[in-house]
Amino acid sequence: MGEVVRLAQERVVGILTWREGSRFSEPDYLRRLVLAGRKLGARVYLFSHQDVNAAQRKIRGFTPKKKGGWESRWQPWPDVVIDRYRRRVPQYMRLRHSNLFTFANSPFSKKWRVTLMLAKDERVSQWIPETAIYAPGAVRAMLKRYKLLYIKPGNGTGGRSILKLAARDKGYELLGRSKTYSQVKAKLGTIQGVENWVRRWVREQRISDGNFLVQQGVDLALVGNRVADVRLLIQKDERGEWSVTGRGVRVGKAGSSTSNLHGGGSAVPFLPFFTQKFGESRAQLIAEECDRLAHRIAEVLEERFGRMMEFGLDIGVDAQGRPWLIEVNPKPGREVFRQIGEKETYRLAIQRPVQFALQLGERKPV
Template sequence: MMTPSPSRLFGIMTTQSEGFPPFLSRDFYRKLCLIGSRAGMTVFVFTPQGIRWSEGTVRGYSFDAAARRWVSQDYAMPDVVYDRCFFVNRNQHEAYREVMRTLRTLPSPLLLGYGLKGKWEVQQMLEQDGRFGSHLPRTEVMRSVQSAAEWLKARSEVLLKPQAGSQGCGVVLVRRAAGRRAQARKHAAAVEITANAGAAFTVIGRDARNGRVARSFADTASLLRWLRRFTAQRSYLLQQYLPLHGRSGEAYDVRSLVQKDGTGQWQVTGMAVRKGQIGSLTSNLHGGGTVEPVKAYLTAQFGNARSDQILSEMKKLSKQIPEALEQSHGRLAELGIDFGVDTSGHIWLLEVNSKPGRAIFSYLHDKKARFNALANPIRYARYLMRHHRNRESGGETKLSVKSAPLPGESPDPDSPNADPT
């Protein structure tokens, strides 16, 4: 039996997996269900396989707070869909794209935001805006492994990044040796990979399964043979290698989570440093990285005054980047923006992700940022629903100056009632 359609249905679409309920990140979705309930919404999670197009229904899963368990039932098509789908192969991605194309043709549901495409498309959109040129590393599409060879003829090193990769998987640094003895200094860290005498190239990084890579090659031909196997079936970018490391030699970046609030405006929810292990090419948490408070870490690197300048510039860019992307791409709801800071203090834009994680705030025990990171998609969905209804009725959409608390939400995120864990 289908649940009667309430005034506000918020559907979270995610990737199907084994078990019950049939998806990962259950704790994250449980919290969204509880926060949405306080806002007068019915929040449920569904997978593309659960959509019944002919009936206009969805098999969804909601968390029953009273019984403290997940329950499944059929729902009407939601008013708003929050896309949290992640796929690991091309077939899954093609099936997902077909679902998204169909959803876009329907009058309902509204999509909370449209997912960004690959890294190259994001790079091109930002290059069209003159404000970001000095913050974008030189980047090219790798048409073939010969492109990497040509790059290495002109420069001593190149970073290879998968277009659709995440969490540092599949990222490698290829370095041409200076002389017969090849040393791949991992972000100038104390740990080195010293190649055999006579090696011409070294490669360090992580493979597609997040395993460590450390190789050396005697000549260009052997390097290119390995690169063909390593990059097979995936689109790659060639990117300028940047010295993004701290005083102790550890790789690090700054993650900025920006989200639309209950008035449809972009806000910086929080920022944190992700610090890699010494000897690691990347700083991703899945690769063994840790999280540090951004102000304290940057102050240790650059001093108080300079760190304030860097933070101010990052916050400014964090507001400008989503606005610029929306001009070309269409509606977005949230972004994870990764910044690098080189040893001179210059800010580089490394990556923009339209389906960001929130783990950094849990590591820092930042209750305010943690709660807002969860609540903002609900707040923005409520804004979209209200705006859409007013537009359909021909009325004006009146926006409040401030984002009001959700019904039942304590404005104080430190309150025990503010974080439903």
């Protein structure tokens, strides 16, 4: 592969991700990330755990070809690494907890642990629905306080394995999306029937070895028979300060228990959606509270886990216009902005991680 040549003053950013052969997870986004780095004057490349030669301080890095696909060659050691690895395999975990790199983002805990931690922090607890780890009897106990519950995996993604449970006048309605995205419906007459049904769901729909959560349901049906929620992206900017990049609204398919785009949902711009529902001045207040929530959550999580660079927040807004935090993702997608036609927001959402990594690299001691 030849000698590794690094130009004087050249800034190098590595992106740690999963790969198998020349196949990468989220290739479209990562391609855009590399190209955004080039425009900022940096050398940016992808690599995985198997590509690191620590003894010689060089890395087999991958960059996009003009006509598609990837090419690889030995690359210089990165000043900063952006972690986009989404699979907690042992080889990745060993590398992640080594001292080989300066990472732009710290390791994060499982979603269910984060939710329970946030619920106990008085700075943010007002926005967190009541949540408990699933155990026999948990659903029955929570139904005494709320008529709507969600049972969901604590390490899930893309809206899979989520079950919506609603108490009605004559029994209970269950609506879920399995881990293969197929829709499931049931109507039951007794609480014991519900307990039995949920126990089977948890056993069959478990993702890896994660816990399930039982969570106070927030009525998100702002559009008739459709779930709607907010995807907000907060990122560190080129000064290293938290800034809300954008907000979009995801609207689920009719009758679906989730709003996820993977499950057939659609995306619409934030302010027009909430202006139509609540009026212009109230929509602006909702936007401000969502932003305040995001800044506070980012502050609390960074304090707990160490340096972070971005979070995708799923925020539910109920029929009274009150925001609730549904979920936090430390390695978020950003396709919602492309879908709603906010090209500048989408461009900024891709550019900011590299800007922050470059700013972080400049602060490193020589």
